[in-house]
Amino acid sequence: MREGLECPVPDRAVRVVSAGAVQTPRRQQLPFGSLQFKGTGQFGLDTARRVGWDGAVTTDTVTDVFEEHRPVLTGVAYRMLGRIADAEDVVQEAWLRWSSASREDVREPRAFLVRITTRLAVDRLRQLQSRREAYVGPWLPEPLVTDFGPAVPDTAEQAVLADSVSVAVLVVLESLSPLERAVFVLREAFGFPYGEIATTLDRTEAAVRQLAGRARRHVEERKPRYDVDxxxxxxxxxxxxxxxxxxxxxxxxxxxxxxxxxxxxxxxxxxxxxxxxxxxxxxxxxxxxxxxxxxxxxxxxxxxxxxxxxxxxxxxxxxxxxxxxxxxxxxxxxxxxxxxxxxxxxxxxxxxx
Missing domain, CATH: 3.10.450.50 (Nuclear Transport Factor 2; Chain: A,)
Structure with missing residues (x-):
């Protein structure tokens, strides 16, 4: 296997102005995990649970169904966009479409909601890419507080989830096309079947497999090999x-x-x-x-x-x-x-x- 880059280099044009300094304070002894954060509760990230819903989606249950799936939708959107605000906007738009849609024939809410969210994220990413090309200096993803906690008790699974939102991986994903990124996220981070991804992106399964293979090879070639202990x-x-x-x-x-x-x-x-x-x-x-x-x-x-x-x-x-x-x-x-x-x-x- 080819060795990855020593450090992922953001594919961004750099406009040079005077560089300044980032100052650091003197050390303070604080335990890890001792912080609580305002404003992060609504941005839950849980890719482990496969939410199921029995019975028809009615006017009384439409909100509950969406909230059950919100962590998965948020996880898709953040990995696609690398920005919390953009991910939240996409999930909010997905809610508006879900709440106003005819749900009589919806048998699998998860597939329906992931399809809406992914397509919205692909469209948003296409809009953002032109802006990011003019970004001043290197581009890095927005820091995301990750605390999988009891939702993901398995340490091996936590490691997989942590890797899929790591700075190094998200920087590499920036070099994929929107469709390649969508396929990679749905397949590698969430384990969605190729057939379901094909339906989500309105592509043939053969085309999705090609996109997945191309994206996987690209990520493997560029992703650094870091120690994760x-x-x-x-x-x-x-x-x-x-x-x-x-x-x-x-x-x-x-x-x-x-x-x-x-x-x-x-x-x-x-x-x-x-x-x-x-x-x-x-x-x-x-x-x-x-x-x-x-x-x-x-x-x-x-x-x-x-x-x-x-x-x-x-x-x-x-x-x-x-x-x-x-x-x-x-x-x-x-x-x-x-x-x-x-x-x-x-x-x-x-x-x-």
Whole structure:
């Protein structure tokens, strides 16, 4: 099998303006999973449950049926679009169509709703692609709080779900066509049969199999091969923060791979590097420079985003930036920094109790 890229490179045109710095605070000891988030409850992500519904869908049950399927629809839309707001818009539009549709002949609500949502997401993605080509700097997906909890008790299944919303995978999916992406998401993340996907996309099953094969090969060729052990990622994240915030350049460099990359996403709306920074020395010195003098009112919290540990930087209680790492062979291979304020609005946090 061909080795994946060391770090996925967003396929985006870069318009160069003066690059700024992302500042990091001094380390605070906070346990993982200690946060509760406002505004995230309606954006549940549950691809494990296969919702069934017995009996006819009536006026009295139409809302209940939709809400039962909302997590699945949300999961499809987010993986298709990489933005929470766009996914929520698509799911809301699906609700409007569902609530006004004739449901007398609907025998499988899940298939009906997934079909509506997927087609809406494909249309939305086509609209967004032209805008993203003009995006200032690299594009990264919007950070998503992932806590599968009791809904997905199996750890192996949790690992599969976490991988399907990882930053590395979502960046690679950006290089697929809308139809390829839809087929890949429905097949690989949700396990939908080819026949059902064909009906959803109004294509023949043979065409869907071709799309699936092409998408799978593309993802396998470009997807980096990272270590996914949660404990190791958590440990390296904590050491990464301690070294940067503590000014320990030797320790920080020891944590970074020789060919490490730092990818920053600000959309031109805040200070961040607008080109990908490459090499152990350049990434290390950049991180040391931005962590040198943390401003007052800054704090840091650990949480799980896109299936892995992340650092949420708050300034005066408001989300300022998100740092996340990918590792391979025990060292950091890629550092992701999201500072676009439009992509941080869902991370409205409450103080841990």
């Amino acid at each position: 949660p404990a190791q990622r958590r440990d390296l994240t904590e050491r990464f923060l301690a070294a940067a915030a503590g000014g320990d350049i030797e320790e920080l460099l020891a944590l970074l791979a020789p060919d490490v990359r730092l990818v920053g996403d600000s959309g031109g709306k805040s200070k961040a590097p607008l080109r990908i920074i490459e090499s152990q020395d350049k990434v290390g010195r950049f991180l040391m420079a931005v962590a040198h003098v943390p401003p007052s009112g800054m704090e840091i919290r650990f949480l799980e985003l896109n299936g892995g540990p992340a650092l949420l930087v708050l300034l005066d209680g408001k989300p300022d930036s998100v740092f996340q790492i990918d590792i391979r062979d025990g060292v950091i291979q890629c550092v992701y920094v999201v500072r676009n304020p439009d992509k941080l609005v869902s991370l409205d946090v409450e103080e841990p109790s």
